[in-house]
Structure formats: structure tokens, C-alpha cells
Amino acid sequence: SQQGEEDPQALSIQEGENATMNCSYKTSINNLQWYRQNSGRGLVHLILIRSNEREKHSGRLRVTLDTSKKSSSLLITASRAADTASYFCATDANNDMRFGAGTRLTVKP
Amino acid sequence: EAGVAQSPRYKIIEKRQSVAFWCNPISGHATLYWYQQILGQGPKLLIQFQNNGVVDDSQLPKDRFSAERLKGVDSTLKIQPAKLEDSAVYLCASSRLGRGQGYTFGSGTRLTVV
Numbered sequence: 001s002q003q004g005e006e007d008p009q010a011l012s013i014q015e016g017e018n019a020t021m022n023c024s025y026k027t028s029i030n031n032l033q034w035y036r037q038n039s040g041r042g043l044v045h046l047i048l049i050r051s052n053e054r055e056k057h058s059g060r061l062r063v064t065l066d067t068s069k070k071s072s073s074l075l076i077t078a079s080r081a082a083d084t085a086s087y088f089c090a091t092d093a094n095n096d097m098r099f100g101a102g103t104r105l106t107v108k109p
Numbered sequence: 110e111a112g113v114a115q116s117p118r119y120k121i122i123e124k125r126q127s128v129a130f131w132c133n134p135i136s137g138h139a140t141l142y143w144y145q146q147i148l149g150q151g152p153k154l155l156i157q158f159q160n161n162g163v164v165d166d167s168q169l170p171k172d173r174f175s176a177e178r179l180k181g182v183d184s185t186l187k188i189q190p191a192k193l194e195d196s197a198v199y200l201c202a203s204s205r206l207g208r209g210q211g212y213t214f215g216s217g218t219r220l221t222v223v
Contacts, residue, residue, distance in 0.1 A: 004151075033211055040219075042113075042200060043152070045211035088151050096165060097142070097212065099151035 004032075004089040004100030012106040019076040021103040023089030024069075030092045032065055034074050037086045037102070046074075046087075081109045111135065113215035115201050121221045127189035130218045133182070134203030140164075142212065143176055143186050144200040152200055158184060191222045 007022045023032070031050045035043040049056045049065045049072065056063045062075040076083055086102040114133040122128050134141050140159050144152035155174065157165040161181040169176070173192070178184040188195055198219050202212040 035214075042214035042216045043202075043212075045213065048211050096157075097154065099144075099153070101149075101151045 004091050004098065006087070006089055006100045006103040008103060009101070010104040010106070012108065013079060015079060015081055015107055015109050017079055017107075019079050019083070019105055019107070021074045021087050021089075021105070023072045023074070023100060025072075025089075025091045025100075026070065027091075027093055029067075030094065032063075032072050033090045033092065033097075034061075034063060034072075035088045035090060035099075037088065039085075043088065076105075079105075079107045081107050083107050113201055113203055113213050115199075115215035115218055117218055118216065119219045119221075121223060122191055124193055124222050125190040127187065128191055128220060129188075130186045130199050130201075130220075132184045132186070132201030132215060134184075134201070135213055138203035138205055138213070139181070140204045141178055141184050142202045142204075143184070144202065146198045146200055146217070148197070155186070188220075191220075193222050196220055196222045 004023045004025045013019055031048050033048045034046045037043045047058045047063050049063050060077045065072045084107045086104050088099050088102045090097050090099045116131050142157050143155045145155050146152040155169045156176045158178040161178050176186045198217040200217045202214045204210040204212045
């Protein structure tokens with residue numbers, strides 16, 4: 001069964017805008033990870049945030065984690081057409097990684 | 110470092126036939142995972158190996174799916190006999206031993222059962 005649930009299911013924005021995706025989960029976790037998947041390709045690891053961290057940055061990516069609300073958000077700033085992809089959150093609980101259904105992001109040039 | 114290698118890239122078979130997928134993880138990665146990703150869904154874990162031992166196969170349909178990692182390096186996933194609902198992308202991933210590691214995924218094998 002899948003653990004995380006991403007919201008929204010689909011998001012369409014213009015190039016240069018920011019994109020925010022949310023993830024909610026149900027059980028306690030060790031860490032939460034975000035992955036990107038381009039159409040027909042494998043998943044690429046973007047960023048990992050541990051359960052004792054609240055915010056993490058990597059380039060144009062900003063991830064927050066609220067363990068009290070069991071939720072996380074991924075912010076992509078100054079989006080580019082190349083950011084068009086599906087984004088998945090994955091929760092790691094006792095080395096058991098579960099993925100959500102993903103958010104499909106479309107960035108229009 | 111080289112990535113996770115998977116083959117074949119695509120496979121079309123008829124229902125009730127058998128099929129096998131191969132995965133070669135990143136050198137030194139003790140943990141290997143097989144995921145099934147149905148179109149429009151997130152990846153679902155089928156089986157997790159640590160070296161050549163199975164850690165978790167609770168979601169593997171054992172009546173038709175089998176997997177092995179004999180020497181603790183590469184792995185094969187087999188389906189026999191295949192059903193229409195097995196049409197999906199089969200993804201292999203590997204990680205270093207221990208928690209809190211990002212996974213490296215292969216490009217996957219797209220299986221179509223007709």
C-alpha cells in the first residue's frame with residue numbers, strides 16, 4: 001500500500017513561477033524523500049529530509065517537513081520548462097520506502 | 110559511478126507467458142529493490158534484498174512472481190504466468206546499507222501483457 005499522498009495531482013504553471021507540491025502521510029517516519037520522474041524514465045532522487053529536520057534547501061528546491069501534521073512540501077522556485085515531470089514523495093519508515101501517487105507538474109514556456 | 114542497469118528496456122508478451130527482468134545495481138550497494146509502477150500511480154515495492162537475503166517480500170504476488178539475487182550483486186525478477194494486470198514499468202533501485210539513503214533507480218523495464 002502507498003503511504004504518502006501528493007497534492008495536487010496535477011499542476012500547470014508558467015515558466016518563472018514557483019511550484020508548490022504537498023505530501024501527507026500516515027505513520028511515523030525516519031525520513032522523507034522527494035523524487036522526480038520524467039516521462040518514460042526512472043526516478044531521480046532530489047532531496048532527503050530527516051524526521052528531526054524542518055527545512056532543507058538544494059539549489060532551487062526547498063523542502064519542509066512538519067511531523068506533527070505528518071506533511072511535507074516541495075517548493076521549486078523560478079521554474080523552467082525542463083522541470084516538467086512527475087514528482088513523488090517517499091516515506092522511509094524502518095527502511096521500508098513507500099511512494100505516493102505523485103504530482104504531475106507542467107511548466108509552460 | 111555507473112548507474113543502475115536494467116534490461117530489457119521494453120517487453121511485450123501474451124498473457125500466460127513468462128518473462129524475466131534483469132538488474133545490475135551500483136557497485137557496493139548492498140540493498141536492492143524491485144518496484145512495480147502501474148501507469149498513473151507511484152511505485153509499489155515488490156521485494157527488497159540486502160546482499161543476497163530477502164528483507165521484505167510482503168507485497169510480492171508469490172504465486173506468479175519470483176526474484177533472486179544469488180551472489181548479492183545482480184538480480185532477476187520473473188513473472189510466470191503473466192496476467193494482463195501485470196502490465197507496468199518494473200523499476201530496480203539500489204542504495205548503500207543503512208537508513209537515510211536516497212535510492213538510485215534504473216530506467217525500468219516497460220512490460221505490456223496482451
